[in-house]
Amino acid sequence: MKNKKKLKSSRLFLYAVLIFLMVLMLIPFIWMLSASLKLDKDVFIFPIEWIPGKPRWKNYIDIWTKIPLAAFIRNTSKLTVIVTVLQLLTSSFAAYAFAKLNFRHRNTLFLAYVATIAVPWQVYMVPQFMMMRSFGLNDTHTAIICLQAFSAFGVFMMRQFYRNIPDELCEAARIDGMSEYKIYAGIMLPLSKPALSSLLIFTFVSTWNDFLGPMIYLKSEEKKTLQIGLRMFISQYSSEYGLIMAASVISLIPVLIIFILLQKYFVEGIASTGIKG
Amino acid sequence: MDKKISEEKQNNLMGKNASKLAVLEKQLDELFSRLEVVKNQKGKEKVLINIAKTRNKMKHMKYGGVFSKEAKRNLVAYSFIAPNFIGFTVFTLGPVLFAFVLAFLKWDGNNPMEFAGLDNFVKLTTDTRFLDAFVNTIIFSAATVPLTLLCALGLAITLNQKVKFRNLFRTASFFPYVASLVAVAAVWNMLFSPANGPVNMLLAKIGVAAQNLPKWAADKEFAMLTVILFSVWKSLGYYMVIYLAGLQGISRELYEAASLDGANGRQKFKSVTWPMLQPTTFFVVVILTINCFKVYDQIYMITQGGPGTSTLVLVYHIYETAFKTWDLGYASAISVVLFLLVLIVTLVQFKGEKKYVNM
Numbered sequence: 001m002k003n004k005k006k007l008k009s010s011r012l013f014l015y016a017v018l019i020f021l022m023v024l025m026l027i028p029f030i031w032m033l034s035a036s037l038k039l040d041k042d043v044f045i046f047p048i049e050w051i052p053g054k055p056r057w058k059n060y061i062d063i064w065t066k067i068p069l070a071a072f073i074r075n076t077s078k079l080t081v082i083v084t085v086l087q088l089l090t091s092s093f094a095a096y097a098f099a100k101l102n103f104r105h106r107n108t109l110f111l112a113y114v115a116t117i118a119v120p121w122q123v124y125m126v127p128q129f130m131m132m133r134s135f136g137l138n139d140t141h142t143a144i145i146c147l148q149a150f151s152a153f154g155v156f157m158m159r160q161f162y163r164n165i166p167d168e169l170c171e172a173a174r175i176d177g178m179s180e181y182k183i184y185a186g187i188m189l190p191l192s193k194p195a196l197s198s199l200l201i202f203t204f205v206s207t208w209n210d211f212l213g214p215m216i217y218l219k220s221e222e223k224k225t226l227q228i229g230l231r232m233f234i235s236q237y238s239s240e241y242g243l244i245m246a247a248s249v250i251s252l253i254p255v256l257i258i259f260i261l262l263q264k265y266f267v268e269g270i271a272s273t274g275i276k277g
Numbered sequence: 278m279d280k281k282i283s284e285e286k287q288n289n290l291m292g293k294n295a296s297k298l299a300v301l302e303k304q305l306d307e308l309f310s311r312l313e314v315v316k317n318q319k320g321k322e323k324v325l326i327n328i329a330k331t332r333n334k335m336k337h338m339k340y341g342g343v344f345s346k347e348a349k350r351n352l353v354a355y356s357f358i359a360p361n362f363i364g365f366t367v368f369t370l371g372p373v374l375f376a377f378v379l380a381f382l383k384w385d386g387n388n389p390m391e392f393a394g395l396d397n398f399v400k401l402t403t404d405t406r407f408l409d410a411f412v413n414t415i416i417f418s419a420a421t422v423p424l425t426l427l428c429a430l431g432l433a434i435t436l437n438q439k440v441k442f443r444n445l446f447r448t449a450s451f452f453p454y455v456a457s458l459v460a461v462a463a464v465w466n467m468l469f470s471p472a473n474g475p476v477n478m479l480l481a482k483i484g485v486a487a488q489n490l491p492k493w494a495a496d497k498e499f500a501m502l503t504v505i506l507f508s509v510w511k512s513l514g515y516y517m518v519i520y521l522a523g524l525q526g527i528s529r530e531l532y533e534a535a536s537l538d539g540a541n542g543r544q545k546f547k548s549v550t551w552p553m554l555q556p557t558t559f560f561v562v563v564i565l566t567i568n569c570f571k572v573y574d575q576i577y578m579i580t581q582g583g584p585g586t587s588t589l590v591l592v593y594h595i596y597e598t599a600f601k602t603w604d605l606g607y608a609s610a611i612s613v614v615l616f617l618l619v620l621i622v623t624l625v626q627f628k629g630e631k632k633y634v635n636m
Contacts, residue, residue, distance in 0.1 A: 014435070014438060018436075018446060021435065022446055022449055025452070028461060028465060028510075029456075032464045043467070044475070044478075046475065046478040090360040091361055093357050093361065097354045097355075102350070112366075112370055116365075116370060118623045119373050119616060120567070120616070121571075122592045122595060122612070123612040123615055123616045124372040124375070125372075126379070126609055127609065128368065129599075150361055152365060154361075155365075179353075180354075181353075209456075209458060211574050212573060227458075227459045230459045230463075234459070244463055245463070248457070248463050251459070252457055256452075263451075
């Protein structure tokens with residue numbers, strides 16, 4: 001009897017802790033949402049009015065004309081889709097060879113990949129920029145694509161996954177006379193859906209949210225991405241709180257959707273590779 | 278094994294055809310010398326075609342086919358790698374190598390490069406901004422790593438219990454990690470606004486005197502703390518997921534055995550959870566430290582390195598030196614320091630991995 005009571009109170013305590021933690025984690029988002037529906041002068045009223053009495057939906061309409069938000073979103077979407085597709089295709093392709101084929105210089109080549117994973121991008125962003133500039137790629141979307149699409153991380157991650165697929169599967173297919181390309185497309189790709197999904201979310205989220213890359217490369221306003229466009233808006237109109245928050249909410253929506261749809265793979269991906277930070 | 282056999286095969290083939298090959302080689306030399314003599318375009322083309330043919334023949338002899346099986350296999354493999362490898366070599370590997378060369382040069386991006394020897398590195402020792410940035414990076418990491426680790430572990434243990442809506446809780450605590458930094462930093466700046474932000478309002482309400490209210494990002498003493506708190510909150514969910522995976526790897530029997538011995542919750546944590554999580558903790562510390570060394574975005578959005586140099590970090594200094602003052606060689610020298618910091622952590626990781634594999 002006493003034990004049961006004790007158990008119950010400890011459960012209660014657990015839930016209390018959990019709810020407290022969740023509130024801490026989510027309060028900025030709730031506040032963001034609430035502020036995005038307020039007049040600028042009402043944003044900082046204390047005590048906080050969590051649900052605005054008269055929600056100001058107009059913020060969500062005005063923001064589209066105040067800054068070229070649609071163009072920013074278009075740019076970011078374009079970059080994100082191209083980078084993600086290129087990344088998935090080229091790295092799963094290369095990873096297949098590194099995991100399942102025997103060829104000259106395999107280990108040397110793979111070492112080049114592994115060694116650069118250990119070098120943070122921030123270390124070589126300057127020479128990379130100078131090189132892109134000499135190619136005439138300064139202020140182009142191509143630069144951002146080239147920068148993001150061929151990461152060593154993708155190859156590394158896919159290779160780890162392919163290595164766990166038994167070699168016998170490929171051997172059997174080879175004996176059946178299947179070409180390597182067919183084995184890749186017909187056997188490996190379908191099997192690697194979980195790894196591909198993890199890589200997809202990693203790439204999607206990091207390209208969508210990338211800040212420093214676009215900030216270094218993209219100078220003209222019509223080419224800017226959502227992140228730097230948003231940042232520009234925030235520093236220009238720092239007191240338009242309601243609009244800033246509305247724009248922020250909008251910028252979070254695509255990631256939220258992708259995240260909720262594929263979160264299972266996201267968690268698995270981190271748990272199994274845990275590399276991308 | 279495979280390689281040896283094919284090498285032997287090659288040697289055999291070469292032995293048999295050695296005399297023929299020698300003849301062909303002579304022919305090839307002759308063709309080359311003729312190429313220099315022949316002046317008209319048409320004649321030159323003819324000789325070139327002959328050269329190509331002879332070379333092909335030699336290849337044929339050497340490898341026992343237009344392409345041997347091995348060469349074919351290599352070609353197929355290279356065709357798989359090529360799309361990624363070409364991009365990777367040009368846009369990543371090249372710049373990485375160039376970064377280390379650039380550190381020994383003087384270059385402003387427009388005028389020709391000059392060799393500077395160790396000048397850039399000597400300059401580092403007297404550059405107070407660099408020294409501040411270096412110290413700040415270390416301070417930031419030294420505070421953020423343990424704080425994030427503790428919070429992530431705590432959250433993971435809580436979320437590993439059987440509770441209702443567990444997945445919802447997990448998703449919620451992970452969301453800050455994937456949320457756009459610009460957006461959440463904007464909220465953070467408003468929440469911690471010194472004049473009328475909700476955080477200070479709350480502090481005032483619980484009795485902190487108005488003149489004692491921290492100015493957060495605008496205050497030399499508090500700016501670093503503001504950035505640290507933000508970073509912990511932002512990345513916590515990621516490390517929590519790694520810890521969750523680690524927790525799920527601990528066998529239930531260990532806990533049952535501990536229960537039989539009459540261990541309470543805290544004892545179980547001390548004698549089962551914590552020791553069993555050591556490899557995970559090690560991994561988290563490594564990744565976390567490297568990520569802290571690379572910090573930039575948060576700083577840019579919350580304090581912009583200020584006030585003064587109180588939150589200036591290495592990457593911020595690299596960015597300024599490169600893209601504001603265009604001292605590219607010097608910026609690369611700072612990058613090399615950043616790289617060495619990361620390298621130390623990576624080497625520790627290699628050592629540790631060996632230890633935990635043997636465990």
